Amino acid sequence: FILFDIILKLASEIQMMIAVEQQKAQFEAQLVHTFTDVCWDKCMDKLSSKLDSRTDTCLASCVERFIDTTLTITNRFTHMAQKGGMH
DSSP states (O other), X not given: OHHHHHHHHHHHHHHHHHHHHHHHHHHHHHHHHHHHHHHHHHXXXXXXXXXXXXXXXXXXXXXXXXXXXXXXXXXXXXXXXXHHHTO
């Protein structure tokens, strides 16, 4: 019975980890879509075959903020998953 309890506990923890990873993936997909729209609207004044330096700088800054935000959120999810897995 002890082995069965251990297996059930591990299965439960694995399911929780999978759920957290699915939430992270869904959230990141939403972020990519949102930031693409935001960066496009913020930085693209006119369509042309080549980016000017202002547009290029704006897009680079926007992407850097996106990466920083994504890393912060991902680290938070990881911390929450680790904290939840300890109980």
